[in-house]
Amino acid sequence: MPSRTIAGIAIPGTPMVNAAITLAQKHLDNVTYNHIMRSTLLGFAVADKAPEMQARDREVHALAALLHDLSWDVQGKFVSPDKRFEVDSADAARDFVETQILQGSADEAGGSTWPKARLQLLWDAIALHTTPSIGMYKEIEVKAAGFGIFLDFVGVAGAPPGALTVEEWDAVVAGYPRAGFRDGLKSVMCHLCRTKPQTTYDNFVGEFGEELVDGYSRKGKRAFDILTAIVE
Known part of the structure; x- marks a missing residue:
């Protein structure tokens, strides 16, 4: 799977992930966009050091973190009148992936296919990101995405010992300010x-x-x- 490095942290660089970053930048204000980028990078910084997280689907992790607040979009495209914002974001992320597949943007050469179970995993990771009392007992992709989001709220002190350095935190925040x-x-x-x-x-x-x-x-x-x- 191709990768890209942002603020010194490697994340997947698949066509799907790159398109997700573009989508988020287009529809989110600067504050929210910076939040989803920090959440993604912090989650990868920690998960890539955790032995129990090595087998996770890195593309699902990245997409869940990048699109978890898509329903905060300033244009209102992904906002329903009757669903929780987490569900709106999960639905929008699933629709985005399905559209990318139809347009031929999935990274088939890298083995990136999207059976129904994988789409459901992405949906769950986003829908449960504000419910850690459930999410942390789900699949490792759900836990990894949720924990990265959590870290953006609590900082280095909220990470397991040695899992996130001050230098990593500072580099992420320098690239995507918390103002x-x-x-x-x-x-x-x-x-x-x-x-x-x-x-x-x-x-x-x-x-x-x-x-x-x-x-x-x-x-x-x-x-x-x-x-x-x-x-x-």
């Missing part, structure tokens, strides 16, 4: 609470709504409220 990341994340979460509140009641997005969005409430939508309302 505006916290405020950008808050803005996206609050936007979801305002525009698609029904998709935010059973996940962490609603926490931003309760703290920052006037008039937003999960009361009556929580599992406790639904259980309490059941007629005996």
